[in-house]
Amino acid sequence: MKKLLFLYCVIFSVFCVESCQHKKTDKVNIIDENIAFAADQYELLLQSIEDPEKLLNPKSFIDGEMKFIPPQEWTSGFFPGSLWYIYELTGDEKWKNAAIKYTEMLDTIQYYTGNHDVGFMIGCSYGNGYRLAGNENYKDIIVQAAKSLSTRYNPSVGLIQSWNANPSKDWEYPVIIDNMMNLELLFDATEFSGDSSFYNIAVTHADNTIKHHYRSDYSTWHVIDYSKEDGTVRHRNTHQGYADESAWARGQSWGIYGYILCYRKTKDQKYLAQAEKALEFIANHPNYPEDGVPYWDYDAPEVPDTYRDASAGSILASALYELSTYSNKRNYQEWADKIINTLSSPDFRAPLGENGNFILMHSVGSLPHNSEVDVPLNYADYYFLEALKRKKDLKK
Ligand code: GLY
Numbered sequence: 113m114k115k116l117l118f119l120y121c122v123i124f125s126v127f128c129v130e131s132c133q134h135k136k137t138d139k140v141n142i143i144d145e146n147i148a149f150a151a152d153q154y155e156l157l158l159q160s161i162e163d164p165e166k167l168l169n170p171k172s173f174i175d176g177e178m179k180f181i182p183p184q185e186w187t188s189g190f191f192p193g194s195l196w197y198i199y200e201l202t203g204d205e206k207w208k209n210a211a212i213k214y215t216e217m218l219d220t221i222q223y224y225t226g227n228h229d230v231g232f233m234i235g236c237s238y239g240n241g242y243r244l245a246g247n248e249n250y251k252d253i254i255v256q257a258a259k260s261l262s263t264r265y266n267p268s269v270g271l272i273q274s275w276n277a278n279p280s281k282d283w284e285y286p287v288i289i290d291n292m293m294n295l296e297l298l299f300d301a302t303e304f305s306g307d308s309s310f311y312n313i314a315v316t317h318a319d320n321t322i323k324h325h326y327r328s329d330y331s332t333w334h335v336i337d338y339s340k341e342d343g344t345v346r347h348r349n350t351h352q353g354y355a356d357e358s359a360w361a362r363g364q365s366w367g368i369y370g371y372i373l374c375y376r377k378t379k380d381q382k383y384l385a386q387a388e389k390a391l392e393f394i395a396n397h398p399n400y401p402e403d404g405v406p407y408w409d410y411d412a413p414e415v416p417d418t419y420r421d422a423s424a425g426s427i428l429a430s431a432l433y434e435l436s437t438y439s440n441k442r443n444y445q446e447w448a449d450k451i452i453n454t455l456s457s458p459d460f461r462a463p464l465g466e467n468g469n470f471i472l473m474h475s476v477g478s479l480p481h482n483s484e485v486d487v488p489l490n491y492a493d494y495y496f497l498e499a500l501k502r503k504k505d506l507k508k
Contacts, residue, residue, distance in 0.1 A: 142452065142453065142456060143500055143503055143504050143507070145456075146452075146456055146461075146496075146500055147198075147201045147202060147500060149461070149464065149471070150198055150201070150471055150493075150497060150500075151198055151201075151202050151204070151207075152464055153462070153464060153465075153469050153470070153471055154194065154195070154198055154469070154471075156464070156465055156469040157170065157468070157469035157470065158210060160178070160468075160469055161178065161180075167213065167214065167217045168180045169181050169182075169183070169185075169188055169191050169192075169214065169217065170191055170468070170470075170490060171185070171187050171190075171191075171489065171490050172468070172470070172477075172484055172487050172488055172489050172490065173467060173468020173469075173470060173487065173488050174484065174487050178468055183217065183218050183220060183221050183233070184221070184224060184226065186227070186229035186232055186233065187232070187489070187490055187491055188218055188221065188233050188237075189218065189221075189232050189233040189234060189235065189236035189237040190232070190236055190490040190491045190493070190494040191214055191490050191494075192211055192214035192215040192217075192218065192236070192237040192240075192241075193236030193237055193239075193240050193494050194490065194493050194494045194497050195207055195210050195211035195214055195215075196208075196211045196215075196237075196240035196241060196244055197240065197494070197497035197498060197500075197501055198211075198497065199211050199244065200240075200244055200501060201497065201500060201501055201504070208244070208245065211240075211241065211244075212241065212245070214237070215237040215238055215241045215250075218233060218234065218237050218238070219253070221233045221234055221257065222234060222253045222254075222256040222257040222260060223256065223260055224257075224260055225260045225261075225263045225264065226276075227264075227274060227275055227276070228261065228264055228272050228273070228274040228275070228288075228290075228291050228294050229294065230257050230260050230261050230294070230297070231257075231261055231293060231294025231295065231296060231297040231298075232293060232294065233257075234253065234254060234257035234297060235254075235293075235294070235296050235297045235300070236494060238250045238253050238254055238257075239254060239296070239297070239300060242254065251304045254297065254300055254301055254304060255301045255304050255305045255307075257297060257301075258297050258298050258300070258301030258305075258310045259301075261294060261297060261298065262298070262309070262310060262313055265313045265317070266285070266340060268340070268341065268342060268343060269285055269320075269338050269339075269340060269342075269343040270316045270317070270319075270320045270343055271285075271287045271291075271316075271317050271320050271321070271338065271343070272287070272291055272294070272313065272317050273285050273286070273287060273340075274286055274287050274288045274290070274291045274335075275288070281337075281347075281349070282337075282346075282347065283335070283337040283346075283347065283349075284337060284338070284339060284340050284346060285337060285338040285339065285340040285346075286335050286336070286337045286338075287321075287325070287335070287336050287337075287338060288334055288335050288336075288351070288363075289321070289325055289332045289333070289334060289363045289366050289367045289370075290362075290363065290366045291317070291321075291370075292317075292318065292321060292366055292367055292369070292370020292371065292373075292374075293366055293369060293370050293373075295314040295317060295318060295370060295373065295374060295377075296373050296377070298310040298311065298313055298314040299311060299314055299373075299374075299377040299378075302314075311377075314374070314377070315374070315378060315380075318370070318371070318374045318383065320343070321367075321370075322382070322386055324336055324338075324345055325367070326367075326386070326390070329393055330386075330389040330390045330392065330393045331359040331364060331390070331393045331410070332359070332363055332364060332367045332390070333348045333349070333350070333356070333363075334349065334350040334351055334352060334353050334360050334363045335347075335348070335349045335350060335351050336348055336349075337349065350480075351478070351480075352477075352478040352479070352480060352481075353409050353480070354409040354411055354412045354413070354479075354480075355411070357411075358409050358410070358411035358412070359393070359397075359409065359410040359411055360408075360409050361406040361407060361408050361409055361410060361421050361424035362408075362421055362423055362424040362427065362476075364390065364393070364394060364406075364410070364424070364428075365406075365423075365424045365425075365427035365428045365431065366427065367390055368387050368390045368391055368394075368428065368431050369427055369428075369430065369431035371383045371384070371386040371387040371390070372384075372387045372431050372434050372435050372438070373434075375387065375438060376434070376438075384435075384438060384439060387431070387435060388435075388439060388441050388442075391432075391435075391442070391444075394406070394410070394428075395442070395447075397410050399411070399412075399415045399416075401416075401420075403450065403451075403453075403454040404425060404428075404429075404447065404450040404451035404453075404454050405420050405421075405422060405424075405425035405451060405454050405455060405460065406420065406421055406424045406425060406428070407419065407420055407421070408420065408421040408424070408476040408479055409479075419474070419476050419479065419485060419486050420460075420474050420476075421474075421475055421476040422455060422460050422472045422473065422474045422475045422489075422492045422496075423472075423475040423476075423489050423491055423492035423495070425451050425454070425455055425460075425492075426451070426455060426472065426492050426493075426494075426495035426496040426498075426499060427491075427495045428448075428451060429448045429451035429452050429455070429495070429496075429499040430448075430495045430496075430498045430499040430502055432444045432445070432447050432448035432451070433445065433448045433499055433502035433503055433506060434502060436448065436506065437506070445506065448499065448503070449503070451499075452496075452499055452500070452503065455472060455496060459474075460472055460473055460474055461473070462488070467488050468488055470488030470489075470490070470492075470493055471488075471492075471493040471496060471497075472488060472489075472492045472493055472496055473486075473487075473488055474486055474487075475487060475488060475489040475491075475492040477489060
């Protein structure tokens with residue numbers, strides 16, 4: 113009997129070690145395999161957009177046609193940013209050269225004041241460039257871009273105005289949840305310049321967004337329109353979601369990512385708590401799929417017969433990896449891994465040479481406008497690569 117028990121223990125231990133090693137290998141492979149794939153796919157993307165006359169900035173591939181964008185479009189920083197991440201993930205200098213070329217085509221954006229998106233445009237391109245290449249000139253561009261973004265801050269409202277007034281919607285001072293992402297540029301600019309006014313704008317914006325932009329269940333509206341005189345709320349609407357009172361998926365991801373970055377920059381616990389609570393909304397939502405990649409709106413009545421949004425998934429995964437280093441309220445890393453596993457599967461990751469050579473399929477730009485529905489989008493790829501980098505860092 114004792115012998116039998118001993119034999120059983122030996123077999124059980126061997127099985128455990130084997131399965132542990134197998135799991136470990138799986139984890140290593142999913143990062144390395146995705147990096148190798150991303151490099152091959154973006155090599156093809158770079159080749160396919162080469163034009164002897166001009167530099168072209170790709171955003172999407174729709175109905176067999178590549179969609180290019182001008183520097184002023186809100187997504188112009190993501191392609192250069194993805195090139196920086198591929199450089200960081202592969203260590204191959206050729207990616208650095210490409211990243212520099214596509215970053216510096218955005219030079220004029222440091223002066224752009226037409227909307228709040230300068231944070232995305234400059235942060236993802238020059239921000240990563242400064243982090244990885246240390247070019248001092250990039251620092252000045254980031255500070256100048258923060259000055260441009262700050263022109264949209266009205267102290268009587270206490271928020272950065274995302275979009276210009278829109279009389280057809282009766283919007284006077286519209287602020288969207290996406291704006292939380294642009295705060296990183298302001299925090300960086302204070303670190304680089306020593307000028308605390310950028311930091312102060314960022315925390316005031318973040319505090320007022322907690323106050324007015326979140327519902328009691330910690331989901332967020334998309335657009336809040338404020339009075340420009342005194343900052344009172346005039347309207348609560350959506351622009352890209354299913355309805356004013358629904359939870360547009362990418363907006364939930366922007367808000368969560370935004371509060372995690374605010375916590376990174378300030379160490380203020382209330383930002384961490386905001387992100388944790390907003391994540392509970394998602395975790396407990398009956399329409400949140402088991403595989404972790406959200407439908408385009410958590411409250412779309414057609415669920416499950418409607419579109420997923422890979423971009424909402426990749427933004428969320430990247431945010432969750434960072435949060436896992438600050439909080440163990442849930443197993444955030446396991447949650448992020450689940451999303452990355454799904455996005456890496458043939459359900460979401462394109463075959464080599466297809467999908468316009470973007471990495472991920474199945475994102476949604478704006479379903480109510482029938483614009484960019486179920487297509488690749490450069491920002492889905494950007495946050496997927498960032499998530500891989502964060503996952504890789506966690507393993508170190
Ligand atoms: N920031 C615009 C969007 O997420 O579609």
